Amino acid sequence: MIKALLHRMLRKFESDFDYDASYMHEVTDAWPGGSLRYLGLSIFSQTRGPEAEIWAGAVIASTLEGDCGPCAQLVVNMAVKAGVDPDQIAACLRRDFERAGAVGLAFRFAEAAIHDRPEVDTLRVAIFHAYGQKAVIAASYAAASGRVYPVLKRGLGHGQACQQIRLGDTDHTVVRLTA
Structure with a gap:
């Protein structure tokens, strides 16, 4: 049953x-x-907080870091369904953070948190001042949890690398973080 x-x-x-x-x-x-x-796991990974854009940017960055194309496409689809601007998501995918707005702020925060970069503190403070502590918590949860799914799928023999993300009728090439 x-x-x-x-x-x-x-x-x-x-x-x-x-x-x-x-x-x-x-x-x-x-x-x-x-x-x-x-x-x-979804209780943790779907803790969106008050701003869908902040959750989306962080969970997309984390999922891309885990490198599973279907997983990344899924969280992008979830973000769009939650009302996040597809243009801001596309800007993140090409690392054009000037045009990515709040999504880009959270995307950069997640990357900084994952890779233990010094700018994580500045980005956290920026999220806090613009959106509050709940948004910082949601971004932190999303940064930590998004990559769980790609790792799980690879472990179970179902992982697929991420090359492109579809937004509407357009395929967007994912530009990777460089060291």
Whole structure:
């Protein structure tokens, strides 16, 4: 019974976001309890706070750092569905942070937090002053959690590198962070 319910939930998720969750169907078949624990991750990773743009920028950066194309496409689709401006997302993908607004601020914050860069403090303060402490918390949660999914998928044999993200009718090449 629990397996059937989990599979139904996964199929709805796949339909809602045009996403292949076959890896989670495999987990559900092998270990329903593991699948339930996976669902708990979304409580953490979907902690959006008051500004969808801040959550989106951080979770997209974190997911791209994890390097899974379908995962990155999924969080981009979720961000657009949450009302985040696709142009700001596209600007982040090409690292044009001047045009990326709040999404770009959170994207840079997540990269700085992940790579332990000194600008993380300046970016955190900028988020705090513009959007408040809840936004800082949401950005931190998103930075920490977005890369969980690519690592999990690779571990289960389903990882795929990210080269392009589709926004509307346009494919955008992802420009990578350089050392």
